Amino acid sequence: MKKKPIIKGGLHLLIVMVLAVLVSTNTVSSATTGSPAAISLAWDKTFPKNNKVTVEKVSYTNRLGINIVADMYLPKNMNRAKKSSAIIVGPPFTGVKEQTAGLYAQEMAARGFVTLAFDPSYTGESGGQPRNIASPDTFAEDFSAAVDFLGTRSFVDRNRIGVIGVCASGGFAVSAAQIDPRLKAIATVSMYDMGRATREGLGLAVTPNDVMTKEEQIKALEEAAEQRWIDFESGQIKYGGGTAVELKPSAEAAVREFSEYYGTPRGYHPRSLPYSLTSRGALVNFYPFEHIDTISPRPILFIAGENAHSRYYSEDAYKLAAEPKELYIVPGAGHVDLYDRMEYIPFNKLESFFKANLK
Template sequence: MIVKKLLLLVGLLTVSASTLGEDAMPADADNFYQSDSVTVEKVRFDNQYQMEIVGNLVVPNDMDKSDHNPAIIVGHPMGAVKEQSSMLYAQKLAEQGFVTLAIDLPFWGESEGQPRNLVAPDMYADAFSAAVNYLGTQTFVDRDRIGVLGICGSGGFAISAAKIDPRLKAIATVSMYDMGAVTRNGLEHSQTLEQRKALIETAAEQRYSEFTSGEGQFLNYLPEQLDENADPVTREFWEFYRTERGIHIPEGRTLELTQNRMLTSEVRFMNFYPFNDIETISPRPLLFIAGDQAHSREFSEDAYERAAEPKELYWVEGAGHVDLYDRMSLIPWDKLTSFFRQHL
C-alpha cells in the first residue's frame, strides 16, 4: 500500500502519455552522444555546505580561452545523474560556442552527500549557485553571462536558485517537473488532502525504524522489471532509466537503487514551492520548453502563468515528457541556442 501511494506521490499515475512500446527505442534517441567538437573535463568544487559537487566542464575546441565567454549550467532530471540527458544538452550547447557545466546534484552521482538519493531541495538549488561560483572564477568565463538549463526536476531547482541568485542571467527549463506540487497533489491534482496526510504519517512512523536500524528503507517504485500492467507514465520512465537507452549506474550503486528514494526523504518535497515569487526573477528572461503530449506539461504552464515578462512557453509538437531527454530530432536545439545567444 505504501508503494502504491508513493506512486501517486511522485506522479506516476495512469494518465495519457507518449510511450515507446516495451522493447522499442526511438531511432533518434542518443542519450550517450559524444561530440568530437568539444573537450570534457571533470571538475570539483564545494557548495555552501562544504560538500563536494562534481561536474563535467564542456568547452568548445575552437574557443578562445583568452576571451571571456558565456556559460550555461545544466541540471539533470530528478533522480538521475549528469550522464543522463544533461551531458547530451551540455555537449550540444557547447557545439554552439557556450562553455557548459553539467553537474551532479548533492547526494547523486559523483557528488558528495549521505545517505545516497536523499531528497534535499534547498541543497539542490544551492548546487546551481555553487556552479556559478566555479564558473565565475574561471578566467575564460564572463561571470556576467552565466545561464542555467534545468531538465525535469532540475527545472524547479534552477528556478528556486534563480529567485535568490541574480548571477543566473537567463533561465531555461525542459520537461520541467515541480517536485513540490506533484508530491503534494499528484499529477492533475489527483491526490487528496487525506492521502497526503496519510503519506506524511506513514513516513514519520517509518523514521523510527530507520533510526533504530541505521539504514534507510528504499521503495522500489521504478522496478528493474516492468510489470505488464504498468501505467503509461511508469512505462515512459522505465523505458529510459531501465534500458540501454538511458541506464547509467554510478560506481558503488546498483540498478535497484538508481532513481528509487526513501519515503521518509521524499515527503520533504511537500515543503518545496519553487514557483512562489517566481515573478521576482524578472527582468531576467525565462524559457519553458515542454512537449505538447507530456504528462508533466501542467508544471510548465503553471510556472509560465505565474512568471513575469520576459517569458516564453515553447511547445514541442508530438513530444512527451521523456522524449525531450534524448530524442535528437525533437529537442529544439535552435530555440535553446537562440535564447541563450540573445540573453547571455
C-alpha cells in the first residue's frame, strides 16, 4: 500500500518545503530567524544503523567562523594508529546529515573509509544566521572546512580525501573542488546545478519548452528583491518559493518525485526545512561548471539515473570536464531513487572509484 505524505497542506506546501527558493505556486508564512537545532545524540536518522560502523557527533568551524555539526562514521574496530582514506558526503538541497548524506557516509564507512556527513551552514544543527538561507559560496566553503577537520585527524591521511555530492551538493562539491586541490577525487550523484535550476526551472530534460523565459526570470528576481525590504523592516524571513511565476508542468512532475522522499516517512526529517525566498538572487548567480576543467588531473565520477529528470546536469558537466572523468548511468533509476534505494545506488562503483583514486 502506498504511503500518504505526512506533510500537511498538500502539493503546494510540499513544493516550498522541498524546493525552497525555486519557483513555486505557494509560499510558507514568515518565520523568525531562530537558532540552530539542539544537538541530538540519539539515533534520529531516516535509515537503519549498520552494526559494522560506529558514528561520532563532531563539530568544527568553517573559514567564516560558522560552527558545523557533522556525523563521522568509522569502520568498526578500525586501527586508529594507521592513516585511512576519507570521504566527505554532502546532502541534497535543504537536506540534513540524518537523511541521504548519512546513508551514503555509513555505507562507505562499512566499506573501509572514514566518512563525514555534515549539516551545511545555516541548516540543521550547524550554526549561522539567519537560519535556512542558501549561500552557494558558503556551501562550497563547507566542503573545504570538512577537509580541514578530517585532514587534522591523526587516523586520516590528508592526501587521500575525496567527496561525494548528492543532488545540489554535487554542484557545490564541484565548485569547492575547483578551488580546493586537497579534494583528491570527486563523485556526484543525481547532481543538480542549483544556479541553472533557479534560473530555468526544474524537470526540463523531458520538456525543454518549460524553461523559464527571461521575462519570468526577471519577475521572480523582482519578487525576491522586493521581499528583502519586507524582511528587513519586519525582522522576519519568508521561507519557500514565490508566487510571481507559476510552476511549469515538468517541474510539477519533479516535485511529485521529491514528495515520495521528503513528504513521507521514507525521508522526512524535522530539521530539513525550506530556504528563504530572498536566497534566489544568490542562487541565480551560481555557475558551478564554469571552470570544471580545472579540476583535472583529479578524477571526477558523475552518477545519474537512467530515468532521472536531472540527468542532463551530469551529462552537461561531463562534457565540460577534462579527463580523467566518467559518466555512469544507473539502469532504471530516477533522480530520487539514488537518495536511498539500496537496490539502485551503485555503492560498488563508488567503492572501486575511491579505492582506485585515494590510494
